[in-house]
Amino acid sequence: MNYRLPVRAAALALAAALALTACGSGSASDSGASPSPTATAAPSPSAADVAAVAGIKIEGDAGAEPTLTFDAPLSVSTPTARLVDKGDGEPLQDGQNLSVHFVAFSGEDASRVGSTWQEGQGSTDQITLGDPSLGVINDVLTGQNVGARALVANPMTAQDGTVTTSIMLLEVAAAKTIPTRAEGEAVTPAEGLPTVTLDDSGKPSITIPEGYQAPTELVAQTLIKGSGPAVEATQSITAHYTGWKLDGTVFDSSWERGTPATFSLQQVIQGWTQGLAGQTVGSQVLLVIPASLAYGEAGASSHALAGETLVFVVDILDAN
Template sequence: MKHRTLRGVAALTLGAALVLSGCASEGGGSGDETSSSPSATDGASDAATSSPEDVAALESITVTGDPGAEPSLEFEQPFEVSGAAAISLNDGEGEEIAKGQQITMHTAAFSGADGSKLGSTWETESPEQLIIDDSLFPQLLDVVVGKKVGTRFLFANPTTDQTTGEPVTYLTVAEVTEVKTIPSRAEGEAVTPAEGLPTVTLDDTGKPTIEIPEGYEAPAELVAQTLIKGDGPVVTEDQTVTAHYTGMLLDGTVFDSSWDRGAPTSFSLQQVIPGWTQGLAGQTVGSQVLLVIPSELGYGAQGSGSIPADSPLVFVVDILDAQ
């Protein structure tokens, strides 16, 4: 799914840079009309552990800065590694981090080519949320799982510069500020939907299947039908939401599904298509929502990847968390 990240290399300041390539559909989804999908580049096939040479290269970097403040990096340029690599900078002193939990973290990204800073969530005061699961580089799991809130890590990723097309290594330094366990599916009171809408059935895990009624025509206005009413706080349009979702065209083609990837995702409601912002704001955490989105509130005349131009979209979204 295309979501939440900024354009170009600035996206590497965010959690999307830490997610394995291939974890998101190239066809788009709820996402940001201006951003790239959260692929993490060419290191996805690397072994689960960082190579000794790459670890030594990371250990040669000087990281300075007080806990809670943005750190600075000093290193010889150009900085290069052979594959994705990560090292832990400290253990942290807060709650222990376990696989499957959601962390909140601050990140700053730097170019290995010239040392320039590409972006920082410390500067924007917008920490990111990330689910600690197998969608991440395994090298990251090695340095996060079992650590505690307050831990810092350093991650290096060889990739291709999105502007020049040249090989480059990006460096991301991160500090975990919070950890929490979130539900795996929507939970609450079932709501009887209006007649004539696409129907949704759930398997034992909560994964939805969507059936489009024969002859169904997309409405002219957004439909946001609550299917399960959660008892959490009301979602506002300025929040970052963690959700499981499935997206479908009216011909029944599923173009994106976090369920198929095996992990929910987090995204800002300020950086997704308008149908998501308008349809999820005002819902409650824990809810499941059916969205039928007119083309003009989706990807419009330009389409996106496997989504044709002027396509209405159907989504089922489980709202698991909002911050």
């Protein structure tokens, strides 16, 4: 998404909020894909947290950027959300791709961080309702309608240990039901590649051929050719995926979490950006990514997957 700098700062705040309750073995940094690791339930908000969010004043009609007024500094001890409007559009459904507007403020000094409404750009971010990593955002929007507005207060810890609270108002601008798996024309893969098998739901598994040599260049093999538009490297996509190391070990999977993930192709490892740009929506793609296009060679990075050749099967369900 092509936000200008102030809006990009707000987008980073939203990403932090979405990832807040996600703690566990997998992560965006593990796969280069979504902020959707195995989620761990956050503590319930305290009475003080609820009161702090309840005291935020919102001015302005739905459909336009609102003004938020509160006494700073404002802080919460755990992610805390409040439904502002339930919306009067179509009911939201689990698994839908939601286009959301948001405006973000600093709880420390009540300064406005940024907004998707800024300067009339009209850009929205994309989330998948039901994604476990949405945490309280997922909780507050479930059962609501298009047009729903929610306040989210999110404590964030900086590298120096300083904790600040980000405050956002989100509005659901649109909701789209997307397929649950790749759909299109089957493509016969080149010989010698890892073999992909799908179960009845579309969840993939792979078999690595005996003696398979890790490639030095990216392999992007289309397995199913979708009929949708071509994906651009600057877009966000919604996808189901699983990632393996060459020994067959799964290290990340949206299928295991039960919900597709939505993320920008500008915020992933190079192998994803290069391998998925140009593919069509509805496609399933096998990616075999050398370390140089993933997390670097062993010793050159502290990442747990440094030096690893990674294998992914990605179903491209939508692009925005």
